[in-house]
Amino acid sequence: MSTMENKRLARHYGFRGLLLGGFTVYIVHLAKSGSLQYYIAPRMMIYLKLAALGLFVLAVYFVYEALQLGFGWKDEPDDCDCDHAPSRSKWRNLVLYGLFALPLAFGFALPDKAMGSDVVAVKGMNLNAAGAVGAARTSPSPGGTTQSRADDTATNGNVTVGQPAAGQADNAPAASSAASDGASSANGADPQSEEAKLQQLFPYDEYSEDFSKLGIRLYKRDLIRVEAEGFLEVSTTLSMYMDNFQGKTIDVSGFVYREPDMKPNQFIVSRLAMTCCSADSVPYGFLVESPDAGLKDDTWVRVTGTIGRTTYGGNAILRITAGKPTKIEAPKDPYVYPYNGDIVQLAK
Amino acid sequence: MNTEVHERRSHWKVNLVFGFIFGAVLIAFLKPELLGNLAFPDLSGLGTFKTMFVGIVLEALPFILLSVFVSSLMHEFLPEGWIGKVIPRNPLLGIAVAGLLGVVFPVCECGLIPIVRRLIAKGMPLYAGIVFILVGPIVNPVVYGATYTAFRTRPELLYGRMGLALGVGLAVGLSVYVLVRGDQLRNGSRGGDAAGTNQRELGEPVHRLDHDRDEDPAHRHQEHILQHHRFHRDQIHRHQHRDPAHRPNHNADNSDNYSNNPSHNHRHNHSHDHEHSHNHPAHKRNRFFAVLNHAGGELYDMGGYLIFGAAIAAAVQAFLPRAELAGIGQSGWESHLFMMGFAFVLSLCSTSDAFVASSFASTFSAGSLLAFLVFGPMMNLKGLLMLLTAFKARFVILVVLITGAAVLAGSLILAQAYGL
Incomplete structure (x- = not known):
């Protein structure tokens, strides 16, 4: 050699x-x-x-x-x-x-x-998590899946209390078991009818049953906390059954992000959801209207406010009407991750 | 000797240039003001680029590393022709088995390509190998779970993804079976091998020495190497040079080596195709080092392309606003085509792309999301670059075209049939 x-x-x-x-x-x-x-x-x-x-x-x-x-x-x-x-x-x-x-x-x-507003600006904000995880197509599918019905009601928010969803009959046995699930926490004198009413408020098909259950559990609360764990799933549920949650109080933390075309009293409280690596992170957030909205982008805030609804960019989205947002320390882990467990347990 | 002097000089230059570029890059990032304002006007974008780039590289690292180790272990320990016994001879059956291999071996495409390259060299039919590369990253339990989590309420996308991936794999596999003849591995040749089992080493050119076949099993390893090198000079052999376009010096070096500089023969930058029997217990230690050497070499072969692909994908992620892209088309075949192209440049891992796709669910039709979910893991920037290291360019182009056409047609048909 x-x-x-x-x-x-x-x-x-x-x-x-x-x-x-x-x-x-x-x-x-x-x-x-x-x-x-x-x-x-x-x-x-x-x-x-x-x-x-x-x-x-x-x-x-x-x-x-x-x-x-x-x-x-x-x-x-x-x-x-x-x-x-x-x-x-x-x-x-x-x-x-x-x-x-x-x-x-x-x-x-x-x-x-940590990724923040600059990344959101490139990737584009998602204000309706239901469009993401449970994606609702407003046009009924020719294939005639039961799901489109549930989705329609969820998206359009046209469902009125007491009007049974079309797919309801098939799901009756499952529904009653779901009802007994949350019965212990219900204060109603007649749990049976109470639960039945809830079922109608939260229609589901065989695939969105968990979201419905989670929605019912969240619905029974006066204050809905959106934690980092399960952020995506809770946001999805809130967006899917947006109209049911009108008037409830919500508590959510995230960083401030603004789109160029927003009104001066509006901002978005946002989290980035990461699956494997930074490249696949996706921003999700809630639109906040507050008299004190003059915070700089990327400031971490905690917002407590009332859930409402508005349209933004042609889509129905959830809106939080809040007072003064509280500045908080940026969390040690700024991102949220898809929840792999039983999502119903997120409403502990 | 002439070549050596020349070589030393050229390496000095390489080191100098490399050092200079590396230093310039460092200065540019540490003290950008030194280079004036024209160099990097937007540092925030650069920060985003860094986060994306490092993220993609770090995430791919475990998989490519696992893959080069598995590939090297197979190279060292797997008997020749073994895989030929595992994969059925019937092409349809072979494609089906290859399509479902991902269920037992769930790795994404950056992890699969080195392994499949090795498997094909070990006798796996080409069509089966391609189907494994295309379908394996999608039809496996990990991706099934991720897609389910991302589209909990839309199982039609989950089943559509799995089904379409298998369908596209079948289409591509059959096309390759019918259309493609001969060896398509880059720098490899199986054509001359009449027996069908090939004993060729991969990745580098071949010096087929026919004496290898009837080699005495008791042959000592070391002796063999020496003998081998002698054969090299003396025997009539045919060699193929690795991609001459990439290696302008290669031919010159070689002829130099052979004619003038016999002492140079031991190491040149191509391989010798020989089957020196590796099964000597006395050389266990050597085999361990051989695996390391091989894995390291393959890591450098593949890693460069992976990092290059990651850099481009990161640039797209950091500098191309998606809101503007979303306006291009939201339904119809244009949206399918667009989402396929989008998946191609993003180069996401198949385990995470479902979540990204779900963020487009409110703006794009389900059919186009399906195209995104199936085409992305099959064909993307970093995967394509890695494919090009393993297979001949013409073959890769053919596979890309067939895959693209099959995904587009398949996703449009499914969209039509099920109203996605």
Whole structure:
């Protein structure tokens, strides 16, 4: 084995080892400083930490190999003698190592920052979570699924109390079991009829039953708190059965965001929902009308107000009429995540 | 020697240029004012870009790493021709099995491509491999669960996604089976292999040495390597050069090596296709290092493309306002086409794209969301770049076209039939 060739390989392996080591250091740094959550969702973190371990092993191997070859401790490069040998084209190598260095350069050079208004401005705000999770198509589908009925009532909000939803009959047994579920907390003298009334207020089909149950539980409260856990699901329920919640008091926290065409007394209290990584984050929020709306974008606030309804951009959305919003500290974890458990339990 | 002097000089230049660019990049980010106002006028956009870019890279990292390790282990330990026994010979059955492989091996496309590349080299039929790459990222329990959570109240999108993915996989698999002949792996060749089992190493060009077949099993590894290199000089062999367009120096280097510089033969940047039997107990340690070496090499092969794709996807995410995109078309085939293109540039993981799709549910028709959900995991920027490292460009283009047509047609038909 020629020494020059070994030296060339040693340089490549050294470079590769250093870059992979850099990734390991970067991941550990992010995990230690608590900034990892700005980039990936908590449930993905364990995989990334394992990956850091794998990268570390590879980095050590590459550096070890580079030292052995570079100092002539051995003659033959230790490999499978098959492929993936570093290219001889300098441009190819330059581009390749440059690409690997790029995330590290960005990672260490720019500050770790929670996504906020600037991201929302690019991605576009969602003010009707039901359009997202439970998506309601206003035109009935020719396929004639029962679901379109439930969706229609939810979206248009035209359902009047006492008018049974068309799909109701099929669901009667399920409905009564759902009713007994919440019966303990109901104060009504006649729980049976009370629950039946609620059922009509919260029509559902076989797929939106959980949202209906959650809605009924929320409906029994005077103050509805929208917590970070289950933010998406509670928002969805509130939007699906928007009209039922008119006049209730809502308590929600988030950062301030404004669209350019908003009135001066309006702002949006917003959260970003992340599934796996920052790239798939989606902003959700509630429109707030408040006499004291002059807060700067990205200020974290807690808003307590009355639920109403309005139209924005041609869509019916929920509106919160509030007093003065309270400024709060930005939470340690600024994002919300899809809830994987039983969503009915969100109304604990 | 001539080549060595030349080589040393060129590497000095490489290091110098690399150092310079790296330094400039660092300065640009640490002290942007030094470069004046023209360099990066909008730093807030750059911050968003960083968050997206690092997020995509970090999220893909575990999967690509797992994949190169699995691929390397298969390379080292899996007997040749094994996969050929697992996948049925009947193409329809083969496609069906390949389409459902994701159920037992739920990995997204950045994790699948290195593995499938290896499987095809180990004897998996091309059409089955392609179906696995296309359908595997969608039809698996993880994505099923994520899509269910994102569209709890709209199961037609969940079932539509799974069904359409299988349908498109069938269409592409059959098309490939009928239309494509010969080896489509880049830098590989299975054409000359009459027996059908191929013993070729992947990713790099091939030096097929016919003596390998009847090699004495007791052959010692080390001896073999030496012998192999001798064969290299002496035997008549055919070699194919890896993508000459990308490696302008390659041919020159090679001929140099062979004619003038025999001592240079051991390492050149292509592989030797030989089946030196790896089954020597005495070399366990070597095999462990071989796996590391292989995995590291493959990581650098694939990772570059992944990071490049991630950078473009992040740029799209950070600088392209979606509200304006949403105005383009909300129903009809234009919206289907638009959502497919959108899925292509966003390059999201199949486990998370359902949630992004759900945020468009109020502005786009369900049919176009279906196109988004099926086309995105099959074809996207970072996946396409990785496909191009594994397969010949013409073949990749063919697959992209068939997949696009099948998704568009399929999603339109489903939209028509079920009123999505």
